[in-house]
Amino acid sequence: MFKSFLTIIQHEIRVTMRQAFSWITPLLFFVIVVSLFPLAIGPDETLLRKIAPGIIWVAALLAILISIGNLFRTDAEEGYLDLLLLSPHSLTLLVCSKIFSYWFTHCLPLILVSPLLGLLLNLTSHEELTLIITLLLGTPVLCLLGAVGAGLVVGIRGHGLLLPVLIMPLYVPILIFGTGAMMAASLHQPLNGYFAIMGAFLLVSLAFAPLLTGVALRIGVNQ
Amino acid sequence: MNKLIIQDVSFERNNQLLFSGINCSLQSGELLQIIGTNGSGKSTLLRILAGYLEPLSGIISWQDESIFAQDEYQQQLHYLGHQNGIKPYLTVAENCHLYCALTRHNIEIDFALKKMGLSSIKHQQALRLSAGQLRRLALARLLIKSAHLWILDEPTTALDLEGQHLFAELLQQHLKQGGLAILSSHQDLHLPFTQQLRLGRQHV
Amino acid sequence: MFHWIQKRFLAPKAFYRSSGYFLPWISLLFILCFSYGLISGLFIAPADYQQGDGFRIMYVHVPSAFTSMAIYLVMASCAVVTLVWRVKIAAICMSCSAPIGAWFTFLALITGSIWGKPMWGTWWIWDARLTSVLILLFLYLGFIALQSVMADQQTRDRTGAVIAIVGVINLPIIHYSVIWWNTLHQGPSISQFAKPAIATPMLNPLLAMIAAFILFYVVILFLRVRNQILLRKML
Numbered sequence: 079m080f081k082s083f084l085t086i087i088q089h090e091i092r093v094t095m096r097q098a099f100s101w102i103t104p105l106l107f108f109v110i111v112v113s114l115f116p117l118a119i120g121p122d123e124t125l126l127r128k129i130a131p132g133i134i135w136v137a138a139l140l141a142i143l144i145s146i147g148n149l150f151r152t153d154a155e156e157g158y159l160d161l162l163l164l165s166p167h168s169l170t171l172l173v174c175s176k177i178f179s180y181w182f183t184h185c186l187p188l189i190l191v192s193p194l195l196g197l198l199l200n201l202t203s204h205e206e207l208t209l210i211i212t213l214l215l216g217t218p219v220l221c222l223l224g225a226v227g228a229g230l231v232v233g234i235r236g237h238g239l240l241l242p243v244l245i246m247p248l249y250v251p252i253l254i255f256g257t258g259a260m261m262a263a264s265l266h267q268p269l270n271g272y273f274a275i276m277g278a279f280l281l282v283s284l285a286f287a288p289l290l291t292g293v294a295l296r297i298g299v300n301q
Numbered sequence: 302m303n304k305l306i307i308q309d310v311s312f313e314r315n316n317q318l319l320f321s322g323i324n325c326s327l328q329s330g331e332l333l334q335i336i337g338t339n340g341s342g343k344s345t346l347l348r349i350l351a352g353y354l355e356p357l358s359g360i361i362s363w364q365d366e367s368i369f370a371q372d373e374y375q376q377q378l379h380y381l382g383h384q385n386g387i388k389p390y391l392t393v394a395e396n397c398h399l400y401c402a403l404t405r406h407n408i409e410i411d412f413a414l415k416k417m418g419l420s421s422i423k424h425q426q427a428l429r430l431s432a433g434q435l436r437r438l439a440l441a442r443l444l445i446k447s448a449h450l451w452i453l454d455e456p457t458t459a460l461d462l463e464g465q466h467l468f469a470e471l472l473q474q475h476l477k478q479g480g481l482a483i484l485s486s487h488q489d490l491h492l493p494f495t496q497q498l499r500l501g502r503q504h505v
Numbered sequence: 506m507f508h509w510i511q512k513r514f515l516a517p518k519a520f521y522r523s524s525g526y527f528l529p530w531i532s533l534l535f536i537l538c539f540s541y542g543l544i545s546g547l548f549i550a551p552a553d554y555q556q557g558d559g560f561r562i563m564y565v566h567v568p569s570a571f572t573s574m575a576i577y578l579v580m581a582s583c584a585v586v587t588l589v590w591r592v593k594i595a596a597i598c599m600s601c602s603a604p605i606g607a608w609f610t611f612l613a614l615i616t617g618s619i620w621g622k623p624m625w626g627t628w629w630i631w632d633a634r635l636t637s638v639l640i641l642l643f644l645y646l647g648f649i650a651l652q653s654v655m656a657d658q659q660t661r662d663r664t665g666a667v668i669a670i671v672g673v674i675n676l677p678i679i680h681y682s683v684i685w686w687n688t689l690h691q692g693p694s695i696s697q698f699a700k701p702a703i704a705t706p707m708l709n710p711l712l713a714m715i716a717a718f719i720l721f722y723v724v725i726l727f728l729r730v731r732n733q734i735l736l737r738k739m740l
Binding site: 083085093155156161167296299 | 348351353354375384386388389390401403426
Binding site for chain 1: 588640643644646647650651654655657660663664667668670671672674675678679682683685686689
């Protein structure tokens, strides 16, 4: 059974890779948004370093929000979602594999590029490392919660900005702790507490989000 | 002996009754054809029978147990809707492998592809195929996984004459092996149906 | 008890009849509580030691905030009932409660802002409570937006139920995260949203106002649900 999921994930990633546009655009969006802030605020190094955590986190959040709405839309249009619902595999696990493929193709590039953006905003290496860890812990939560939204809007044509509006309030806790960790890093305070809480968010999201996404998909598939 | 019993099923959409009083029973080796004009609710009825939607009233039982009470009902059927369920950016072979992984059937897909006449385009991306070829690929799934019940919504759309013969052959084979099948069409398909169900003004 | 509720409120016809019976009484009770709360809160209760007469807006602000949270909990409970037991009335109650809750939340923000001006000199402050209430407003608006996009009634009810449940699970997490965030960023100047120490002559009008707001919600909810029952031709 594990082999089936590996195959499914492999094929999902293959589909995304063959449409390079779909994962490169959010990455470019991320980079551009981060670059806009120095242009808007001025090149004051201390100021940029101070607000860098917020900028990078919000940019990553937005990059995910604009692309995750379509997580299940193409599947629904192709009739592939119908097949998923008939599968002997549990829908929760299938949703998990879908979210993992999404995270792998959309968020991992963000995480890999973020240190470079940190350089643009004058982060120290300790802060850079914290940035990578907080994004590693935080982006899966963003993807999991976003997937619930994607499941809810799967039947709606042209949902546009509905998904960001729906999901953004739910992003507030992880945003607070992600940026909080980075601010603590800049003050050389201990970070274990932050990572523990973010890990807890991750586990709780893993427990609830795929299940609720499955429920939403079963409701929305008949549009 | 597999049995599907449909009792007094009705469905409404946006507070309007789509159809009601649908009664039918189907056994192994039987074919049910659902006929109706566009908008008469054929696709909706098929989706209800496939367990995607719950009816407003009525009972649908498979092996004397309601289909909504069983977890494995949906795993024992094939559903083919208007869309093909094919990922355009994967090749024909990759689509089949994905389907095998999805249904936990690890078989040699070559036989199915050969039967449907798709062997020559095995490594072509699905977005390059014609509508008829895509429909054949969707029908190839019927050969990859064996299922007791086939629920097919206008399966022969876009198929050429040869494709239609192929499909008729597949269907005969399935029925002979004790399978059940439910088809919908807006025209008479000249298939050996056991029963017909007409949706439309009479049933509202 | 449950059977009593079930018989009188679960079927649309029964709900229509029962709500029609109870509505005048609940309205009367609301008027009594509201008058008592308003008059004794605005005129009779003694002025606060620190804040003077300005604190009186608490009699509108605190009940609004409380009611907005209570309504969300009611919505979430209706959502669970909709998803698990497929009760249509629960779905209608949930959909009708959302705009009421949104308005109460907005009222809480406005009154909080008005309270803040004489207290800290600014119209807005990012303290824990106001920020939580702001996010609650976004949750309400998101729910309303989602419901407005869908055409099919049944899908609308059920997806709304899912987002309401997701929201309610997150609500305590968001609330405590915001409190934590606020303590983290607390500047040296005191900007805590100081609630005056509540003495009994101040407390009773407050409780009366809270009760009045809840009753008001029930009245408006009943009226809206009755409208929906008529609109959907469920009578």
